[in-house]
Amino acid sequence: MGLPRFGRPNPKAEERGGGGNGGDDDRKGIPISPNLYVANCGPAVGLPLDAIASVFRRFGQVKGVYAADDSGGRVIVCYGEESSAGAALTAFHGRPCPDLAGRTLHIRYSVLQPTTTSTSQSQSLPVCLTASETNIPGLHLLPDFITPMEEQELLAAVDARPWISLAKRRVQHYGYPFCYQMRNVNTKQHLGELPSFVAPVLERISSFPNLDDAAKLSLDQLTVNEYPPGVGLSPHIDTHSAFEGLIFSLSLAGPCIMEFRRYAQGAWFPKAGSSADMDVANPDNCSNVSRRAIYLPPRSMLLLSGEARYAWHHYIPHHKIDIVNDNVIKRGSRRVSFTLRKVRRGPCQCEFPLYCDSQR
Numbered sequence: 001m002g003l004p005r006f007g008r009p010n011p012k013a014e015e016r017g018g019g020g021n022g023g024d025d026d027r028k029g030i031p032i033s034p035n036l037y038v039a040n041c042g043p044a045v046g047l048p049l050d051a052i053a054s055v056f057r058r059f060g061q062v063k064g065v066y067a068a069d070d071s072g073g074r075v076i077v078c079y080g081e082e083s084s085a086g087a088a089l090t091a092f093h094g095r096p097c098p099d100l101a102g103r104t105l106h107i108r109y110s111v112l113q114p115t116t117t118s119t120s121q122s123q124s125l126p127v128c129l130t131a132s133e134t135n136i137p138g139l140h141l142l143p144d145f146i147t148p149m150e151e152q153e154l155l156a157a158v159d160a161r162p163w164i165s166l167a168k169r170r171v172q173h174y175g176y177p178f179c180y181q182m183r184n185v186n187t188k189q190h191l192g193e194l195p196s197f198v199a200p201v202l203e204r205i206s207s208f209p210n211l212d213d214a215a216k217l218s219l220d221q222l223t224v225n226e227y228p229p230g231v232g233l234s235p236h237i238d239t240h241s242a243f244e245g246l247i248f249s250l251s252l253a254g255p256c257i258m259e260f261r262r263y264a265q266g267a268w269f270p271k272a273g274s275s276a277d278m279d280v281a282n283p284d285n286c287s288n289v290s291r292r293a294i295y296l297p298p299r300s301m302l303l304l305s306g307e308a309r310y311a312w313h314h315y316i317p318h319h320k321i322d323i324v325n326d327n328v329i330k331r332g333s334r335r336v337s338f339t340l341r342k343v344r345r346g347p348c349q350c351e352f353p354l355y356c357d358s359q360r
């Protein structure tokens, strides 16, 4: 995520044929590049970046998929080879793509943007230090939820266990495994009770104010994420049908910023060809999103519930440093998070059907 290094080509440059060797391409004058600007495609329209990468991968090695801007509906797909980008553009441009929810993609070659600092996106968004400042209903942040000693013990416990390496970060799953392709848990594969090292955390969660006891005490899935410096997490809403309504996330070792985005109603999972489709494709109409950011210090516990859990995307920008109230905060050599959830056993019946995979 973070700021894109590539953007939409300047139409004037396209007319001049600038920036590329369009020689053997029948779309004369359009600069060829291994990078594609893909509109009508992204988390705001229900397509996570990893799902997009796996579809575009059929034309060649994909080096990365990035948000093109803050709309959530435009991405940059970076290939290793120009020929892969050309093949994907020919196959996908202007047609409904069955593997991407039937959406009609609008694709151009993308050009390198002037270098920008990796923090300017956060600079434009004030970073809250408390959950109440964000005004997001259902968001809670408890600083110093555990002691530095407990933090060391938790880190030692997970470091003594095997990690699963993903493309940019490492994870461990307890209780039930999480499948990143499906964005869901495999409820048939019970990995056992949550490990004993997490018991003090569960114990303290049970003292969380104003929460239903049954919900707090029956958490049965733990995902441990380890983020190296500069690595974050793509914008997403934890799949409604996978997990119940309380999501706890404990931050360890290093700090980070978590950003929240609520897309305007109707920009989420519209039917292909609907007017919402066109809104997302229109580059000048990308302001339909509310954004908030909160600073997560080590040893703090974040709780997503209600609207914060069901209707707001959360994401961690891929920054090595964050600017928090004019202070430059280094991410540290790693951040480890413990995300505790309860696996859902039936369909979700939340009050946010536009964002709900059980209700669409």
Ligand SMILES: O=C(O)CCC(=O)C(=O)O
Pocket: 223, 225, 233, 238, 249, 250, 314, 337, 339
């Ligand atoms: O690292 C975190 O705090 C959040 C992790 C997360 O959002 C997730 O696993 O769904």
Ligand SMILES: [Fe+2]
Pocket: 236, 237, 238, 314
């Ligand atoms: Fe999440």
